[in-house]
Amino acid sequence: MSKRRSDWEQRPQARFLRWMRDGYGALDDQITTSISQPAAPRPDQEAMEAHDILVGTHRHERELALDRLAHYDLQNWANTRGRKVLGRLYAVLALLLGLILIYFLLNTVAFMPRFASADVPANNEVIARYVEKGLEETGAINIVAGMILDYRAFDTLGESTVLFVAACAVLILLRIDLDDHGQPMQQLIAEESDDRHYEPKNDRILQGSAMVLTPIILLFGIYVLFNGHLGPGGGFSGGAILSSGLILYLNAFGFQKAGRFFTYKIFMWVSFFSLGFYGVAKAYSFYMGANGLHSGIPLGTPGAILSSGLIMPLNIAVGLVVACTMYIFYALFRKGGL
């Protein structure tokens, strides 16, 4: 029994409980200290009564004092044990709410059409149009690419803009400004958020593998970008692969070398031109299409690399925005700048 108790700390249950309670520590300490030593001494009831008899205070005043006593007790309880009880109650209620939510959702799922059956209501005439006419109208082998970059192109423009705005918001929140001499203005924050002194300098293994892998990753990213209309892939996945190659390079060779080809200026111009090109190109093609005019953009033969009209350039634009955004997220979270 005692042995089990001694290795209790290492057991999975104890570790799970510790994990669940993590972050509660400081508040719990506060509660226990306030339990052991109350903030203000409780007014002594007997002494007060004796005082009343001695001085002969009025009945009304005595009731007021008793009220004050009750109020003190209640407040003390809410600050110490009550907080603990309410915390437990909150946890139980939250768990219950989660279970109720799962129960209702499961009930809904039980009444849904069978998984993988063809008569799901979502498979309606819209899908039929996309699948049957997609190749002919967009020229894209990949029906999904044809859908998101032709039929629903403004949706994708919105997505890219959301990514760009998110990158700008993170930039505003985390950027550490430099003064005229290139020194960070908030020295303390700059030193703290810079984690470069934790890592070994000039790691031979990392640098060697980055030397081999970075070009391959970048090439693969470009391949996925350029093949978005011919197979699985497209702007978003290609951009993510490109940015992972850049981040590998950054990790291996440091910010100084990466800063030679990727600066704020490049980020802004690449994002601006990609989004601008996307907006203008799609506005043109939608305007011409809506007015029944011929846009003059050839669809080409399906399957060729230069086919399906605007889809490949739009994929490249989206991919550039995604790559820039991911890279700048990483750089900002690591040291608050490029």
Place this chain on the structure above:
Amino acid sequence: MWQALYDNLEQTVAVILFGIGFTILLLQRNLIRKIIGLNIMSTATYLFLASMGYIEGRKAPIVTDGVTDLAAYINPIPAGLVLTGIVVSVSFTGIMLALTVRLYRRYRTLDIDQIALLAKGEDMA
């Protein structure tokens, strides 16, 4: 009901994951864990959407050999919707983590209750 749930196994798992994420949002006080909970919720949504689009015995919506028959391919729309969802989830995760970094720099804690207490104290001062 159990048989129906077992038939829709993917969707069952998706809604259970959604509930777990929601409960994490309510239960955890640590901001990072709240963000992880929200991400679990969005992942559950993707699983649900993707499972709605799948049709038994059909192939991914990439035209092969020039066949443009409806009965040959699965539903392409959920793929596009999941793409939108992933982009939005990446964006909000980035912004929330950046806000968490700023909060930590100011209050030196990730506990949301303590941050609220400290912020209240600042308001009073």
